[in-house]
Amino acid sequence: NAGVTQTPKFRVLKTGQSMTLLCAQDMNHEYMYWYRQDPGMGLRLIHYSVGEGTTAKGEVPDGYNVSRLKKQNFLLGLESAAPSQTSVYFCASRNGQANSPLHFGNGTRLTVT
Amino acid sequence: EDKVVQSPLSLVVHEGDTVTLNCSYEVTNFRSLLWYKQEKKAPTFLFMLTSSGIEKKSGRLSSILDKKELSSILNITATQTGDSAIYLCAVPNTNAGKSTFGDGTTLTVKP
Numbered sequence: 001n002a003g004v005t006q007t008p009k010f011r012v013l014k015t016g017q018s019m020t021l022l023c024a025q026d027m028n029h030e031y032m033y034w035y036r037q038d039p040g041m042g043l044r045l046i047h048y049s050v051g052e053g054t055t056a057k058g059e060v061p062d063g064y065n066v067s068r069l070k071k072q073n074f075l076l077g078l079e080s081a082a083p084s085q086t087s088v089y090f091c092a093s094r095n096g097q098a099n100s101p102l103h104f105g106n107g108t109r110l111t112v113t
Numbered sequence: 114e115d116k117v118v119q120s121p122l123s124l125v126v127h128e129g130d131t132v133t134l135n136c137s138y139e140v141t142n143f144r145s146l147l148w149y150k151q152e153k154k155a156p157t158f159l160f161m162l163t164s165s166g167i168e169k170k171s172g173r174l175s176s177i178l179d180k181k182e183l184s185s186i187l188n189i190t191a192t193q194t195g196d197s198a199i200y201l202c203a204v205p206n207t208n209a210g211k212s213t214f215g216d217g218t219t220l221t222v223k224p
Contacts, residue, residue: 004155031210040122042201042216043156050210058211090155099145099163099205102212104155 002026006091006105013081013112021076021108023091029103030096032074033058034066036087037107043090049074081112115140119202119215127223130192134218136202137184143204146185148176151199151217159187159200192222 004025013019023032030051035043035058045058047066055066063085065077074093078085088109092102116139126132138146145163149156160169162178162185169176173196176187189196199217206213 033211035214040216042119043203043214045211045213048211056211099147099161101147101158101161102149102156102203104157106154 004091004093004103004105006089006108008108009106010109011111013078013110015082015112017081018077018079019081019110020078021089021091021110023074023076023093023105024072025074025091025093025103026072027093027095027103028071029093030071031094032068033092033102034064034074034076035090035092036060037090038087046076046089081110083112086110086112115204115206115213117202117204117213117215119200119218121218122216123219123221125221125223126192128193130222131188131190132192132220134187134189134200134220135184136187136215137182138202138204138213139183140204140206140213142206143180143183145205146178147203147205147212148185148187149201149203151201152197156199156201189220192220194222194224196220197222 033048034046049068052071091105094100148159160176165180202215203212
């Protein structure tokens, strides 16, 4: 099993450009999450989904949109990238049991110039 | 608002030393606390703690929860350079389906 796969691994954008980050999991997990990680700030939740067709805002949702059209995929979109969105983005998933641990992808390093 | 605080934020030790990492939390509907290790890429799961006073152990790593003090510690004995990583503490909010993470402790083990 591949687990959680994120694409792309790296990306450089110019201010104002748009892009979509793709997360795919093959574990039939109900819950999926997008986090961003900045130096010294741990993992901050952007958006999450508790099931196919549902999404919810996390701590830092502004400037991002998400979609969960299929259970195995969770897309993160940046409509108009800003330098403040330079970060490492992690996708994670878990099953529906309470307290189940998160399974993370290897991250996408995004630089906005 | 749920809050998870880790200390210290960074730590530098030499091989063979023992370290203790701390995690304190203020959350509603507490059920569990999880520790993760992050090396170069994805965080990986270490321990889940649900009950006070019961130690979880894996090799040189161990962890324990204190619900009265709303805290947990992660101990690493006889540290090795391969233990160098960011250690993350997280507390799930089971009602909301999401987890709150601390800022992490960056551990550097020098040869």
